[in-house]
Amino acid sequence: MSYRSSNYRPGCGRTLLSFLMGAALLIVGIKIGAWKPDILDDTEYTIGKTVADFLDSRPVIAIDAGHGGDDPGALGLVDEAELTGETAEALFDLLEADGRFQPVLCHEKGTTATIQERYAVANDAYADLLVCIHANSDPESSGSGFECYPAPPGRKYHPESYDFAEMLVEEFSALGMTIRGENGIRYAYYDDNNEKYLVESSNSLVFTDPSFGMLEKTKAPAVLVEQCFVSSESDLALMGGESGTAAAECYYRAICRYFADQLEDQPQSDNVQDSENTDSSSTTEESTSDEQVYQPVELPSDE
Ligand SMILES: [Zn+2]
Secondary structure: OOOOOOOOOOOHHHHHHHHHHHHHHHHHHHHHHHHOHHHHHHHHHHHHHHHHHHHOOOOEEEEEEOOEOOEOOOOOOOOHHHHHHHHHHHHHHHHHHHOOOEEEEOOOOOOOOOHHHHHHHHHHOOOOEEEEEEEEOOOOOOOOOEEEEEOOOOOOOHHHHHHHHHHHHHHHHHHOOOEOOOOOEEEEEEOOOOOEEEEEOOOOOOOOOOOOHHHHHOOOOEEEEEEEEOOOHHHHHHHOHHHOHHHHHHHHHHHHHHOHHHHOOOOOOOOOOOHHHOHHHOOOOOOOOOOOOOOOOOOOOOO
């Protein structure tokens, strides 16, 4: 089902759809109530909930923790699945406490789920944004840093995905993470032999080879993040340790910025500090590392 126009703005299409469907259901509810007073109570309850669900125009944020269950992901000082699961849950809690978002986990921490099952959760929830949380590992323990992969050029949601990727780079850079490659944003593709290859974001050519399944199949702007190296002690310290709480706050601030226009008039929950408005969220620190020479990296088999 596709109802978003090409000049899609986050949440707008769903807001209109929600309004129309809510109005239609409300009319049906009134008619049923008038004709069948004996079942009015049950009907009102069911329809009332449905109307409320459809009228909830808060952005739906799908959070996909890479790996889990039978698949530990990359191995290091902590398993990738453990770190990404903790980060995803911490991000879910931040968004839920904020009150202006509808967060959805593509799968529960510690459970096994296929790519197909995970993007189905995002699509069934009519996600407005998908963030896939992953981490790299380096057997030599020398690798470190952050990189992320938006939906590539030529895809419907590439522009919005790239915008969000830039916000993520700024947030993780401000946290002190080394930004890998040219600007921390790359595109990943699989060739005919299912071998993965990476392209820096300065290459805006449209490749027909498929990218990550989560990015290709989710009907929303999406970014897959390799937030750190689980083999790097310093990276993990910046993430907030195994709990990933500092990383979760980076995602949270980037999400608040991405939806800033839409959130303008929405009240934030009283029990949350207005952390996205702090100065640190909008400043971009230069990477402390020297210019890095890009070398193709064998990424974990996460897709
Ligand atoms: Zn992974």
